[in-house]
Amino acid sequence: MFMFLVMLVCAVVLTSCEKDELDIRQNYPFEVQVMPVPKEVTSGQTVEIRVTIERSGNFHDAQYYLRYFQFDGKGTLRYHNEPPYLPNDLYELPQTQFRLYYTSQSTVSQSFDIWISDNFGNEKQISFQFNSRD
Numbered sequence: 001m002f003m004f005l006v007m008l009v010c011a012v013v014l015t016s017c018e019k020d021e022l023d024i025r026q027n028y029p030f031e032v033q034v035m036p037v038p039k040e041v042t043s044g045q046t047v048e049i050r051v052t053i054e055r056s057g058n059f060h061d062a063q064y065y066l067r068y069f070q071f072d073g074k075g076t077l078r079y080h081n082e083p084p085y086l087p088n089d090l091y092e093l094p095q096t097q098f099r100l101y102y103t104s105q106s107t108v109s110q111s112f113d114i115w116i117s118d119n120f121g122n123e124k125q126i127s128f129q130f131n132s133r134d
Contacts, residue, residue, distance in 0.1 A: 027120040028057035030064075034126055040133035041104040047130070053096040053116060063119040064093040073110025073130070076103050108132050 035050040053064055068077050069087045076084035078101050085091060093116070104110060110130045117123040 027122070028055050028062065029122050030055045030118065030124070032116050032124045032126055037128065039131055041110070041130045042133050043104050043107050046101050046103045049100040049102060049128070051098055051100060051116075053093075055096065061119075064096065065117050065119075066091050066093055066114060067117075068112055068114045070110065070112035072112075073104070073106035073108050075105050075110055075112070077101070077112070077114075078103075102128070102130075104130065106132065
């Protein structure tokens with residue numbers, strides 16, 4: 001009888017202690033919000049582009065990166081007082097809310113794309129187009 005009781009207790013303990021798998025999530029998709037920008041610029045004019053990365057979750061070690069490519073016109077894109085970004089190079093973003101500055105160097109229409117990605121392979125593309133203003 002004692003042996004039966006010990007086996008019963010062991011069976012109950014072992015079945016009730018099944019290890020639940022912890023769902024540790026690191027990969028959170030994100031959206032990118034951009035405040036409105038002017039539609040027209042003049043050569044030499046600088047436009048401020050306010051960007052916010054809105055995360056669907058918060059993983060402490062998430063890192064965000066930016067790259068851009070200008071395919072029409074000519075201009076420079078920079079972060080704060082940093083040197084201008086080079087097209088197609090990858091730059092780490094220090095914050096999820098930041099301002100970029102685009103300076104027109106063209107008298108024709110200008111178009112460029114910005115890609116924001118994270119260290120898990122998620123990526124969002126934002127397109128900008130500025131018409132030349134005389």
